[in-house]
Amino acid sequence: MPDTLHDWTLSPEDAIALQRSLAPRVERRDRLGEVSVLAGVDIGFEDEGETTRAAVVLLAWPDLVPIEEIVHREPTRMPYIPGLLSFREIPAALGAFERLSRRPDLVMVDGQGIAHPRRLGVASHLGLWLDLPTIGIAKKRLCGRHGEVPEERGEWTWLTDRRRKEDPDDAQQNEEGRVVIGAMLRSRQGVKPVIVSPGHRISQVTALDWVIACLGRTKLPEPTRLADRLASRRGRRFRDASSQDTLGLDERA
DNA sequence: GCGACAG
DNA sequence: ATCTTGTCGC
DSSP states (O other): OOOOOGGGGOOOOHHHHHHHOOOOOGOOOOOOOOOOOEEEEEEEEEEEEEEEEEEEEEEETTTTEEEEEEEEEEEOSOOOOTOOOHHHHHHHHHHHHTTOOOSEEEEEEOOOSSTTSSSSOHHHHHHHHSSSSSEEEEEEEOOBBBBOOSSSSOEEEEEEEEOOTSSSSOOOOOOOOOOEEEEEEETTTTTOOEEEEEESSHHHHHHHHHHHTTOOSSSSHHHHHHHHHHHTTTTGGSSTTTTTTTTTTOOOO
């Protein structure tokens, strides 16, 4: 029975202070080079949470064919605390990135980007650390509000939040002075929308464009979907039968 | 003070 | 996130 507090690298107070100091460095405008390799990142857990398993998948653009997969395991250091997710997941993610044969041009992360109380979700934090363009794709909302999302696939609605100290002066605002922090995207009909928020070095609109361009017929965009399968021990049953692998890609566009 | 709360 | 079978629907 490990005392979880002993494994903390940072206290919650220090982690929050670090987020506050890093948030201003997140770039919300496009700074992407030519994109030919995309990456999907996700984290899973084993041994009742004692082991963290990070998965990174590289895909060729625009084929969206996987060209490299890495699964990296290491001891879990921190418990899950809403708002401090990056401190729990990033160490393992970095371990996985170190083993890649090359760096991707754009990274899609399972979780929030700037749609975070201090505008530093795991996608933004990882983007800053790697100095790469990142996008956050989350399945649940952490903060902010939004109206109803149209039912049709590809439709979306803004996710907005009250302005905070962490928001830059030129942050994109709507008519009520609220700040846009992401978009609720109906990635598939009849399914709960996913939350798309910029991570680092990318604008809201460009982030949305990329995620939509990577949609198959499943809820999650291809990069994150593949990383998800790897990180959560699923999809191991079809390792040889590639027939199931490209199923989600056939009917897009 | 009372909820809400990524993975 | 994870523990877990069958089942409803395109």
